[in-house]
Amino acid sequence: MTSETTSQPTPDQIRRAPKVLLHDHLDGGLRPGTVVDLAREIGYANLPETDPDKLGVWFREAADSGSLERYLETFAHTCAVMQTREALFRVAAECAEDLAEDGVVYAEVRYAPEQHLERGLTLEEVVEAVNEGFREGERRAKANGHRIRVGALLTAMRHAARALEIAELANRYRDSGVAGFDIAGAEAGFPPTRHLDAFEYLKRENNHFTIHAGEAFGLPSIWQALQWCGADRLGHGVRIIDDIQVAEDGTVTLGRLASYVRDKRIPLEMCPTSNLQTAAASSYEDHPIGLLRKLHFRLTVNTDNRLMSGTSMSVEFEHLVKAFGYSLDDMQWFTVNAMKSAFIPFDERLAMINDVIKPGYAELRSEWLFRQTAAATAVTSNSGSTEG
Structure with a gap:
C-alpha cells in the first residue's frame, strides 16, 4: 500500500468525504x-x-x-x-439538509411514530409528514450542491406493546420512503423476544430490520437479537467485545458468538461518542471499534443522537482518526461497509459504492498526492536556490 493511500485525512477532507449513516435518531438530531x-x-x-x-x-x-x-x-x-405535521416535516427536512452538508450521501434515520401522537396525529400521518420532510430536505440539499438519499426506519419501543403494529406500518410504507424497522429503548428487562410476532411478520414479508442490542445489556441481548429474532443488523453491538479475549502476548481468541457475528458478516452500527456517554466505552482510544476493525468485523460508524452528543459523522471520524490513526482507506472501508449493509436493493447499493463513494475517495487521494508533490517540489526548489 502506497503512502498516499495511507495518509491521515484533514478535518476538511473528512467533511468532504462521502459518508453513509445507518444509525441516527430523528428526535436526537434537532x-x-x-x-x-x-x-x-x-x-x-x-x-x-x-x-x-x-x-x-x-x-x-x-x-x-x-x-x-x-x-x-x-x-x-x-x-x-415534534407533535404536529408541520414540526415533523421541518425536523425531517432539516435533518436531511444537515447530513448532506456534512458529506453524508446516504442515511437511514429512525424514529418511533408512537411517540408523536399527543396532538391527534395518526401513525400514518406521522410517517407521511416525516417522509415528505426527508424529500424536501433532499431537494434543498441538491439545490445547495449536495447529494443525499434518506430512508426512514420505523422504531417500536421495547417497553410498549405496539411492535407488530409498527412493523405492519413499516411494511405498508416500504416503497414510499421507509427502509425498515427497529426496536429501541432500555435493553435490561425488555428483551427483543417480547416482540417475536413483529419479527416473524417482517420475515414473512421479506422486510428488513435492525435491533438495538449489545449496547448496555451485553451478550445475551445480542444472542437473542440474532438467534431468536433474526436481525439483519445490530444497533450498537459494542458489547460483542465481551466475547473476545486478548492474551498478554497479544493472541486474540473469539468466542462462538463473536465468531458467528464476524463469520456471518453481521453489520454492527457503532456509535463511538454515544457509547462513551452510556459508559459502553471509557474513551475513544479504548473503544472496541479499534480491535474489531483489526479483526475485520463488519463495522459501520454512526452518530446515534447528534444533538445530545454534539456530534456529526465528520466529528465521529475525526475522533477515530485521532485515536487510531485511520486513513482515507479506513474511512472508505467503514463507508463501503455501511453502504453494503443498507436496507435498499443490491443494485442501488452497488451504484452508490461505484458511482459515488469510491470516486469520492479517489478524488481526495489524488488531491492529497498533488499537494504532497507540490510541497516536495517547493522544498527542492528552495533548497536549490539556497545552494546557488
Missing part, C-alpha cells in the same frame, strides 16, 4: 434553534433554556451527566415539540 422555535409555536414552556446556544450546551451536558434521568429528559423535550 437543531437547538428549531427546538426553541417549535416550543414557542405550540406553547411548550418546559425547556431548560430558551437561548439556542445555551440549550445546545444543556443537551450535551445532560447527556454527559451520567444520570439516566437527565439523559431521558433530553428526549422528552425534543419529542414534546
